[in-house]
Amino acid sequence: MGTGASLNAGERAASFARLEAETFDLVIIGGGITGAGIARDAALRGLSVALLEAQDYASGTSSRSSKMIHGGLRYLAQGDVALVRESASERQVLRRIAPHLARITPFVIPTTSLATQAKLRAALWSFEKMGAVPAAEQHEVWNLDELARREPHLRRDRLNGAVAYPEFLTDDARLTLANVRSAAAAGAAVLNHALVESLIEEGGCAVGLIARSTLVGEEKAARVRARVIVNAAGPWVDGVRALAAGDGDRRLAISKGIHIVLPRGVLPVASTLILRAPDKRNIFAVPRGDFTYLGTTDQFQAGVDYWPDIGRADVDYLLNATQAAMDVPAIRDQDIVSLWAGIRPLIGEAGKKAAEVSRKDEMWVGPSGVIAIAGGKLSAYRAMASRIVDAVVARLGRRTPTCLTADLPLPGGERVLDGDDRLDRLYGTEAAVIRAAGGDVAAEARHAVLHEGAATLEDYWVRRSARAWFDTDAGRAALAPAAEAMGRLLAWDDRRRATEIHHCLQLDRNSRRALSPDPGGE
Ligand SMILES: Cc1cc2nc3c(=O)[nH]c(=O)nc-3n(C[C@H](O)[C@H](O)[C@H](O)COP(=O)(O)OP(=O)(O)OC[C@H]3O[C@@H](n4cnc5c(N)ncnc54)[C@H](O)[C@@H]3O)c2cc1C
Incomplete structure (x- = not known):
């Protein structure tokens, strides 16, 4: 299966036996993008590695992001030149090693005056220079006519044009999975x-x-x-730190962000539009296949949860800001295809609002020697992982090759594909395998079990196929055929299949709790 190992969910007993039998150089707690990136890097350098994930790979924050690979423009305003450089170079690396998971789309910032346009251009020039952004990816200025042609549904009454620059979009859960499978192929x-x-x-x-x-x-x-343990438990880092004697203080601040998915026909955008909310925060409308998603909010919340509540105020905040900026018929609750919420593991900074807290990563060594990693972004996960593995190698006192992750392709990323449909974007070169097996839900679900470690229907529906969020009716029609195909491989009886389906429907229902009841719904 190319550059990725086959993770067969039917062979878990062998995995437990191996975990028990070996002494590992490095054991990583948490299979989000942070843990997965560290596992891949360490395994490729020849360390013996184990990665343990409490739920499913990417079941925490790493499937709930806005799915943007930020080039680093935002760090310019904070004057963090090193972070600008790292982010700009990391997105080029990702495009090289996983072209299917680094899709370029224009990001469009509407402008209201020549002065704001000039300020933005100056920032973009500096960013492009510092980040050595290739000429073909440099910004453009659109006048009102150009903006009307490109984004006819954006209200233009107070605008004088827009500045457009390329950013990359990904599928966060599949990027995480690709790293896990690559780590396993390297022996983890x-x-x-x-x-x-x-x-x-x-x-x-x-x-x-x-x-x-x-x-x-x-x-x-x-x-x-x-020999070394790394705590990469994201928002759960403090909880895992508390497992060690004397390491119980709280260091993380948790902030929640929600997203809303609409049919592209309801909110037609060609590019990612950056829209101004009434509180002057930026929100965005992102095109993905037949859908447009809106995000996001940024509010502190108490406690950690795999499925955070989605409140009415958050939904209204995104819908009202969008409605004010876009010339489209009123968006109704019934139009909403799906919603998701995620929690950011931020490093607590007293007195600051959630949106003001730095997104930098930090590493702490606990009293029993466990290395904890917190904060950071999906976008620069690879560079962060490389720094952590350097520290692990130093602790082990080993001589290993330097980091190899910037050059070796991730599974599915061995070459740029001609096609660009849903399967190509999710699976890259492995889309051919799914197509050869029928190209339908059952083919994806079988692949998920045999090669991608999916052990529950939720694993397939939410994180392997993204159908829970990016499919008509939140992919509810896919649940029965997927459960049937998975059940055959995992020996599920009728009752177990029904329980798996019920669980997914319940997750979908819970995510809609704040919405008005659908008059035509169940
Ligand atoms: C709303 C929102 C939007 C965002 N948008 C972007 C964006 O567009 N671009 C970007 O770059 N970043 C974005 N981010 C940030 C990014 O998603 C996170 O920085 C990143 O996903 C964190 O990954 P992680 O691996 O550290 O944490 P997680 O993905 O949460 O992984 C931690 C894992 O540890 C596991 N775990 C916990 N306890 C245990 C245990 N005891 N044993 C075993 N496993 C355990 C959990 O199950 C979880 O899977 C966004 C975040 C949010 C919330």
């Missing part, structure tokens, strides 16, 4: 649905951990021995 032992419930400490040092299955009916656990 990876396992999802395996919660790290305790640390094993000897003489005050963490020397291992206990991981237990979180899958219904799977009574398995492993005692895993480690």
